[in-house]
Amino acid sequence: MTGILDSVNQRTQLVGQNRLELLTFRLTGGSQRYGINVFKVKEVLQCPRLTLIPNSHRLIRGIAHVRGYTISVIDLNLAVGGKATTNTNRCFTIITEFNRTIQAFLVGSVERIINMRWEEILSPPDGAGKGNYLTAVTNIDNELVEILDVEKILAEIAPISNKMNPLIVEEINQVRKDIVRRVLIADDSAVARKQVELAISSIGFEVLTVKNGKEAYEKLLEMSRKGNIYDQIALVISDIEMPGMDGYTLTAEIRSNSDLKDLYVILHSSLSGVFNQAMVERVGANLFIAKFNPNELGNAVKTALMK
Structure with a gap:
């Protein structure tokens, strides 16, 4: 797993060709497959030791100290309406950087990186409802893969003001x-x-x-x-x-x-x-x-x- 992003510089060649690479993963205790754009991912690690923070948001499982950074670890299973993750020792963290912040998402398992075209990534079905956390879906190996609206999850944890000076x-x-x-x-x-x-x-x-x-x-x-x-x-x-x-x-x-x-x-x-x-x-x-x-x-x- 430590070498999963070693060739990230080569992947920049995909940009501008309407292509992307998805890192696929599953949540704890679930069979649903999810994906996240590799360009948002800094690192994938076995879940490090977590420190609980009093009065933190309910989705934050704790904080971790990784390579000089103090990073909030978000329980992705809980964020999408599942049960809170209990045994973090067997979990992985996907450390991401976007929206000017670094954060980690606690997941059950991480699988592989898949090269795809954006044409293969579809908007979620209309019946998904306004409260869903999907931003897109795709099909890999005849299996539905859901791409989560992580911006929505982060906005719930730390709302951003839209007021202009x-x-x-x-x-x-x-x-x-x-x-x-x-x-x-x-x-x-x-x-x-x-x-x-x-x-x-x-x-x-x-x-x-x-x-x-x-x-x-x-x-x-x-x-x-x-x-x-x-x-x-x-x-x-x-x-x-x-x-x-x-x-x-x-x-x-x-x-x-x-x-x-x-x-x-x-x-x-x-x-x-x-x-x-x-x-x-x-x-x-x-x-x-x-x-x-x-x-x-x-x-x-x-x-x-x-x-």
């Missing part, structure tokens, strides 16, 4: 009043979509939301058939990881379409890594910002309006 709001209101105040947001996480929507709405913009890059591109094509796209929308704010079509591929498709090629595109992602800026330049996105800071998002919108 009033000074930034005022500055945005003074910039290019002739530009249409409408933004297209693409994100597969319901929590992330709502965070961005509330922040953008607070500065007086109309918001259009879609669940993935494919829906975003189809929406833009539909709008362009009705007239000049630049009279209908100011910019696109897109996640990177999305079923069907990722944000890098969406950006590349926009740049290759003569009716859309000059749209301002902000990639807004929980993914961390040094490859992000290089990929932004490679596919032609205007800007990359990490989730989620409403003031940084506001400044990014201001920059877009000043172009």
Whole structure:
């Protein structure tokens, strides 16, 4: 298991090709198979010694000291509605870095890494309900694999404010009043979509939301058939990881379409890594910002309006 991420640098070559690699795992006492994007994973370890913290959130099993970091360990089984994990000695922790934080998820077992195309990753079925923790599903070896909306879990543990600094709001209101105040947001996480929507709405913009890059591109094509796209929308704010079509591929498709090629595109992602800026330049996105800071998002919108 210690060498499972040794070739992570080679995996950056997948980015921009609408591909990803999933690390699959199962929770304690359960048969359901889950997956997480390898780019979110820093390390996989046998569960280290945990220290209990009084008055901590009920989903936090304890904290662990790993390579100089003090990391909260989240009981993923409990987070998705199962029973609390009792015997952690036989469990693993998946240490992740995204949304500007490092955290670990307690799981029962870790299996393998699977190379896939984003077209094979599907949005969860409509019948899953609003309270579910799924952001996507796929099929591997004739078995359903669920991809959890980890951003939703983290938001429940540590809610993030979507309020923007009033000074930034005022500055945005003074910039290019002739530009249409409408933004297209693409994100597969319901929590992330709502965070961005509330922040953008607070500065007086109309918001259009879609669940993935494919829906975003189809929406833009539909709008362009009705007239000049630049009279209908100011910019696109897109996640990177999305079923069907990722944000890098969406950006590349926009740049290759003569009716859309000059749209301002902000990639807004929980993914961390040094490859992000290089990929932004490679596919032609205007800007990359990490989730989620409403003031940084506001400044990014201001920059877009000043172009």
